[in-house]
Amino acid sequence: MKTKLLTSLLAGIVAAAPAFAELTFSSLSYRTGPYAANGIPLADGYADYMTLLNERDGGIGGVKTRVIECETGYNTEKGVECYEATKGEGVLVYEPYSTGMTYQLIPKTAADGIALHTGGYGRTSAKNGEVFRNVFNYPANYWDGASGAINHLLDINGGNIQGKKVALVYHNSAYGKEPIRTLEVLAEKHGYELSLLPVDHPGQEQKSQWLQIRRDRPDYVLMWGWGVMNQVAIQEAVNIRFPMENFIGVWWSGSENDVVPAGPKANGYKSLTFHGVGNEFPVLDEIKKYVVDAGKAAGAGDQVGTVLYNRGMYMAMLHSEAARTAQKMTGNSDVSQGDMIKAMEAFEMTEAKMVELGLPNFGPSFKVTCQNHGGDGLVAVAQWDANAGSWNMISDYKQSDQSVVAKLIAEDSAAYAAENNITPNCN
Amino acid sequence: MFYREAGDFKTSYQDDNQTFPIKFDRYRYYFVLFVAFAIIPFMINDYWVNAVFLPFLIYSIAAIGLNILTGYCGQVSLGTGGFMAVGAYAVYKLMTIFPEVSVLIHIVLAGVITACVGVLFGLPSLRIKGFYLAVATLAAQFFLVWLFNRVPWFYNYSASGQISAPERTFLGEPITGPATEAWAAYLVCLVFVTLSAIVARNLTRGSLGRKWMAIRDMDIAAEIIGVNPLGAKLSAFAVSSFFVGLSGALFFAVYLGAVEVGEVFGINKSFLVLFMIIIGGLGSIFGSFAGAAFLVLLPVFLKNVLVGGLGWPTDLAAHLEFMIVGGLIIVFLIAEPHGLAQLWRVTKEKLRLWPFPH
Numbered sequence: 001m002k003t004k005l006l007t008s009l010l011a012g013i014v015a016a017a018p019a020f021a022e023l024t025f026s027s028l029s030y031r032t033g034p035y036a037a038n039g040i041p042l043a044d045g046y047a048d049y050m051t052l053l054n055e056r057d058g059g060i061g062g063v064k065t066r067v068i069e070c071e072t073g074y075n076t077e078k079g080v081e082c083y084e085a086t087k088g089e090g091v092l093v094y095e096p097y098s099t100g101m102t103y104q105l106i107p108k109t110a111a112d113g114i115a116l117h118t119g120g121y122g123r124t125s126a127k128n129g130e131v132f133r134n135v136f137n138y139p140a141n142y143w144d145g146a147s148g149a150i151n152h153l154l155d156i157n158g159g160n161i162q163g164k165k166v167a168l169v170y171h172n173s174a175y176g177k178e179p180i181r182t183l184e185v186l187a188e189k190h191g192y193e194l195s196l197l198p199v200d201h202p203g204q205e206q207k208s209q210w211l212q213i214r215r216d217r218p219d220y221v222l223m224w225g226w227g228v229m230n231q232v233a234i235q236e237a238v239n240i241r242f243p244m245e246n247f248i249g250v251w252w253s254g255s256e257n258d259v260v261p262a263g264p265k266a267n268g269y270k271s272l273t274f275h276g277v278g279n280e281f282p283v284l285d286e287i288k289k290y291v292v293d294a295g296k297a298a299g300a301g302d303q304v305g306t307v308l309y310n311r312g313m314y315m316a317m318l319h320s321e322a323a324r325t326a327q328k329m330t331g332n333s334d335v336s337q338g339d340m341i342k343a344m345e346a347f348e349m350t351e352a353k354m355v356e357l358g359l360p361n362f363g364p365s366f367k368v369t370c371q372n373h374g375g376d377g378l379v380a381v382a383q384w385d386a387n388a389g390s391w392n393m394i395s396d397y398k399q400s401d402q403s404v405v406a407k408l409i410a411e412d413s414a415a416y417a418a419e420n421n422i423t424p425n426c427n
Numbered sequence: 428m429f430y431r432e433a434g435d436f437k438t439s440y441q442d443d444n445q446t447f448p449i450k451f452d453r454y455r456y457y458f459v460l461f462v463a464f465a466i467i468p469f470m471i472n473d474y475w476v477n478a479v480f481l482p483f484l485i486y487s488i489a490a491i492g493l494n495i496l497t498g499y500c501g502q503v504s505l506g507t508g509g510f511m512a513v514g515a516y517a518v519y520k521l522m523t524i525f526p527e528v529s530v531l532i533h534i535v536l537a538g539v540i541t542a543c544v545g546v547l548f549g550l551p552s553l554r555i556k557g558f559y560l561a562v563a564t565l566a567a568q569f570f571l572v573w574l575f576n577r578v579p580w581f582y583n584y585s586a587s588g589q590i591s592a593p594e595r596t597f598l599g600e601p602i603t604g605p606a607t608e609a610w611a612a613y614l615v616c617l618v619f620v621t622l623s624a625i626v627a628r629n630l631t632r633g634s635l636g637r638k639w640m641a642i643r644d645m646d647i648a649a650e651i652i653g654v655n656p657l658g659a660k661l662s663a664f665a666v667s668s669f670f671v672g673l674s675g676a677l678f679f680a681v682y683l684g685a686v687e688v689g690e691v692f693g694i695n696k697s698f699l700v701l702f703m704i705i706i707g708g709l710g711s712i713f714g715s716f717a718g719a720a721f722l723v724l725l726p727v728f729l730k731n732v733l734v735g736g737l738g739w740p741t742d743l744a745a746h747l748e749f750m751i752v753g754g755l756i757i758v759f760l761i762a763e764p765h766g767l768a769q770l771w772r773v774t775k776e777k778l779r780l781w782p783f784p785h
Contacts, residue, residue, distance in 0.1 A: 031742030040742075071730075071741035076683060076691060081478040081727065088474070103589045103685040107605035123587070172576060174587035174687050181586050198576070201689050412586055419593060 021334045023060055023323050025050060025316075026091040027069045028082050028101070031299075034202035035074040035227030037257040038308055040299055042097055043069065045312025047298030048291045052283075053320055055290040060320050061327045063334065069298075074227070076100050083108065092340040093117050093319050099175035107420070110134055115341045119315050120145075120251055120274055124178055125412035127374030130424035132413065134341050138318075138375035139349075139366050140274040140400075142224075143408060145250045146179035147400035148272050148379030149222050150186050152248065155395070162191040167218035169209055169225065169233055172198035176224040179250070183222075185404050203229025210236040223249040230258035234266050244268035248381070254391070255307040259384045267386035270394070271307075275314050276362040277382050277391040279305025283313070283358030307382075307391060310362075317357060322347050345370055364397050370426040377405065430778040446628055463617055468610040476609040481682045482723045484616040485674050490703040490715035491627045492670030497701070498709035499631055500663035501643030502552050506564035508696030509571035510668050512688050513541045514675025516581050519590045522603075522680070523583060530595035530603055534619070534676045541672020542665040544571075549664030553657060556646075568697055575688040591685040603680045612681050619677060623670055628712050630666060639663050640710075671700075706756060708768025717767035721759075725752055 029043035030036060050065045059065055068089060070082035079101040083094065093115040096102055102122035109116040110133065118126065118137045126135040140148075153161050168183060170176030180196065187194045195216065197209040203225060210233075213221060221242065225233055230253045237247050245268040249258070254271020284305055292301040303309040326335040326343030335343075347368040354362055366375040378397035385392055417424055430451045437443045447453040471480065489507060496502050517537035522530060548567040552560050575581045582590050594604030601607045602615050630636055638659040641649035650656055679686045686692075699722060707718020726748050733744035763770045777784070 029741065032745040036742075069741050071734075071745045073745065076685075076687070077482065080683065081730075084474040084477045088472075099587070100589070100685075100687045100690055103587065103591065103687075104683060107591070107684060111605035172689055174589045177588045178586065201693065419591075 022064050022066045023320075023335055024090045024092060025065060025067050025319055026082075026086050026094055027067050028072050028079060028094065028096045028098075029069055030072050030074045030097070032071060033073040033075070033227075034204075037231070038227055038252070038255060039074065039097065041255065041257070041303040041306050041308035042312040044297065044299035044301075044303050045309040045314075046095075046316045047312075048287050048304075048309075049283075049313040049316035050320065051291045051296050051298070052287050055294065055296065056286060060323050061333045063327075065320065065323075072096070072098070072101065074098055076104055080104065087112060087114060090337065092323060092335060092337060093344070095119070095315055095319070097121070099123070099178065100173060103174055106132065106135055113341070114337050115344050117315070117319065117344070119318065120311075121175065124374075125409045125416060127372060127409050128413035128424070129345065129368075129370045129373035130413075130426055131417045131422055132373065136344050136368065136373045138347075138368055138373065139364055140251075140377050140379055141374050142178040142250070143182040143405045144274075144374075144377035144379055144400035145272050146182040146222075147186060147377075147405055148381075148398065149248050149250070150183070150190065150192075151379070151398055151401065152270075152272075152381050152395065153192075153220055154190070164192045164220065165195065165216065165218040166192050166220045166222060167195045167197055167213055167216065169197045169199060169206075169213075169221060169223045171203060171225050171229055172200045175226065175252075179222075179224055182405065182408060185408065186401065189401075189404065199225070199229055199233070202227060204232055206232050206236050210240055213237075213242065214240045219246065221247045223247070223253045225249065225253045230255075231261045234259055234262045234269060237269075238262045238265040245270065245383075248272065251311075254382060254384075256389075256391075257306070257308070259386070260389075264386045266384060269384045271382050271384070271391070273307070273380050273382045273391075273393075274363065274378065274397075275311060276359075277307055277310065277393065281310075281359050281362060283317075284310075286358060287313070314359075314363060317359065318347075318349070321349070321353070321357075344368060345373070374409075377402065430775070430781070432779075446632075460621070463621075464614075468614055471609050471613060473609050476613050477682070478727055479724060480613050481616055483719055484613075484620045485677045485682055486700065486703060486719040486723055487620055487716050488623050488677070489671050489674035489700045490707065490719045491623055491712060492667045492674065493700050494704045494707075494709065494711070494715045495627060495631065495639070495670065496663050496667035498704055498711065498714070499636060499643060500639035500660065500667075502549075502660060502663060503557065503561040504564040504667070505561050505694070505697045505701065506548060506567035506571070507671055507700040508692040508694060509568040510541050510545055510671040511675030511678060511696060512571050512575055512692035513544050513668075514538060514672030515679035515686055515692065516575055516590065516688070517541065517672065518676035518680050519583075519592070520581065522593060522595060526593070526595075529597060530680065531597060531615070534673060534680065537676035538669040538673040541675065542669040545664045545668020545671070546661050549661050549668075552660050552664065565694075565697075568694055572688050572692060589685055589687050590679065592680045595680075603684070605684065607681070615681055616677055619673060623673065624712055624716075627666075627670065631712070635659075635662060635666075643710075702756070704766075706759060706766055708766030711766070711768035713771060714766050714768030717771070721755075721767065722752075725755070 027043050027046050030039035047067050050067045054064050068086050072079040072082050095117050099121050102118050105116055116135045120140055122137050124141040124143045126132040126137050183194050199206050248270045251272050259266040259269055291297050322344045323335050326339040330339050350365045364378040377400040380397045381395040382391045383394045432449050435450045447456050493507050496504050514537045517540040518533050521533040551563045582588050592603045594601050600611050602611050638654045641654050642659045703718035703722050706721055708714025729748045733739045734741055
């Protein structure tokens with residue numbers, strides 16, 4: 001059995017070995033299991049954008065891109081297997097779409113010298129690039145999200161949420177626990193009452209949490225959910241007739257797949273976002289033309305323009321542009337793993353660049369520096385219109401409360417540095 | 428032809444009672460040990476260690492532990508995941524509180540702590556039996572996971588509730604943390620597996636093991652012939668939990684490096700280890716290894732064949748993997764309800780007679 005495994009493994013490596021230089025990206029996807037509804041559009045968006053670059057432009061700077069997809073099922077053990085299986089193939093940047101896996105990959109990628117990008121998730125304090133040299137979480141992180149949600153509540157209440165009751169329904173994992181500390185600090189600052197309602201993996205059973213919400217009658221419910229948990233929570237909220245406009249999910253709890261099952265009554269549900277929504281962007285037409293219609297789509301091709309598809313595509317755009325930056329910095333068309341880290345640290349995204357790429361007004365402009373691996377924390381709010389079946393932006397991008405978030409990041413990254421004997425530096 | 432006891436004369440009781448009385452078996456055992464200790468460490472890379480060997484070795488320890496309780500003593504347990512979590516959190520707390528003490532000692536101590544917890548949750552087994560005991564151990568599973576999620580002291584008040592293994596060395600070579608060399612992690616686990624298997628094997632064929640088996644076969648009859656059910660059942664819980672705690676500690680410290688209790692040590696883990704011993708063979712040390720190999724290696728093998736070899740889409744391969752593994756479990760259990768160990772035993776019986784069966 002072991003020899004068979006070895007031969008098949010070797011066969012796999014030989015078959016997949018590049019004949020000429022390629023820019024290799026990885027997609028640690030989950031198209032199966034309780035998180036598949038969210039994992040499929042993310043993986044499709046990522047792969048389709050990379051295919052678009054190959055089909056339309058012949059790759060990045062003349063070098064073709066290659067995406068190695070590996071199924072993790074949102075399971076950390078399979079994630080480790082995927083990481084070890086792919087890291088030898090020169091993957092430029094890892095994007096696991098799982099906070100649990102991120103915690104595992106942070107030390108591993110640091111030891112192996114490979115970039116790790118966790119856009120909108122992962123370990124928030126990785127924003128401090130002096131400690132986390134190879135980890136990037138631009139353009140926004142969970143603490144920006146928590147602060148963005150509270151900012152929105154302040155906006156709709158005329159700046160005063162003293163004495164209001166806010167409940168947080170969260171996935172009982174590293175992911176769901178991330179915002180708690182920020183929300184607690186903000187509760188002291190703004191004087192709202194915070195109650196915590198954990199939901200265990202995978203999140204299909206939430207009767208008791210929503211019973212408690214019905215009893216306590218919080219003014220607002222925030223949600224940090226993922227996968228099947230989102231659909232169940234929104235359905236439960238509909239069942240207890242919780243006013244939907246007072247129910248706000250983080251950006252991972254705000255896709256079409258989460259609200260559609262609850263039908264017209266999910267109308268008005270809000271979600272945070274750090275990028276544009278909808279299918280009006282020119283690049284999506286190009287994807288339809290060059291990828292979907294040509295039969296080269298990664299999935300069924302039915303997800304184009306959904307929130308999570310756009311996010312997967314956005315991440316692919318950020319990665320490919322970083323690779324382009326690396327090509328410019330070194331002057332070589334081939335990019336090494338070390339070049340990629342340097343390029344991501346000098347990465348800049350401007351509105352002009354996004355217009356050029358067919359994504360006008362899609363996301364915030366930001367500039368990465370060694371001190372700041374996390375962008376500027378610009379968060380907007382989108383609302384679900386069940387009749388039109390679309391998400392609409394209802395606010396502008398607004399910066400999170402940096403006085404609170406920055407201090408927490410400094411504390412947490414200092415603790416990590418002390419635990420792991422890291423001297424914060426920028427060399 | 429080679430595999431027979433004819434001509435293999437024993438002149439002492441000690442020789443007669445050894446674990447592998449047939450010479451061919453004994454040499455095969457030495458050969459496996461030689462390959463495992465002297466050849467594999469020089470040949471493996473990160474992928475082989477992290478995807479194949481570490482999970483196989485660590486699940487083998489867990490399966491040996493559960494096999495002692497369920498296979499030898501007849502007490503069904505669904506708390507394995509919870510007890511593995513005790514081992515993981517115990518080793519984490521020990522590593523962070525006493526950083527100057529060797530992590531190998533901590534791993535053993537984590538096993539001891541788990542043994543104490545196991546005895547505590549084993550107390551109900553004196554009154555309840557069978558399915559009802561399974562439900563009581565299920566309570567242990569949910570309680571322990573809840574506890575480690577709930578009390579911040581266990582995860583040192585980290586914001587995310589994750590625990591991460593700091594780097595610890597043995598003789599100057601890191602064996603936990605990201606800088607660990609593939610062979611070092613492998614050897615640490617291999618040493619623990621080998622010692623566990625030898626200890627378990629000798630416990631189960633000594634007086635303690637006979638007591639466990641007497642309880643398993645008929646507890647009232649066992650009591651009448653003088654077996655103390657309190658001592659037998661609690662010792663089974665203690666020894667079993669020790670091994671399970673050991674595996675949990677290695678799982679966290681050496682294999683994964685960062686752990687989230689709900690995801691890694693959930694009820695799924697309890698079922699996985701239970702299936703390992705059912706497929707491998709209840710009441711057999713070899714069966715523990717066979718079951719662990721079956722459930723750990725087969726999915727990895729299938730994935731490499733379907734995705735790496737044939738280039739199929741990953742989701743299709745993942746779904747097929749479930750179907751093939753599930754199908755094979757049914758096939759094996761129909762062909763041999765007593766597991767892979769029994770298949771192996773039957774093969775050996777046939778080999779003894781080969782090439783001249785009656």
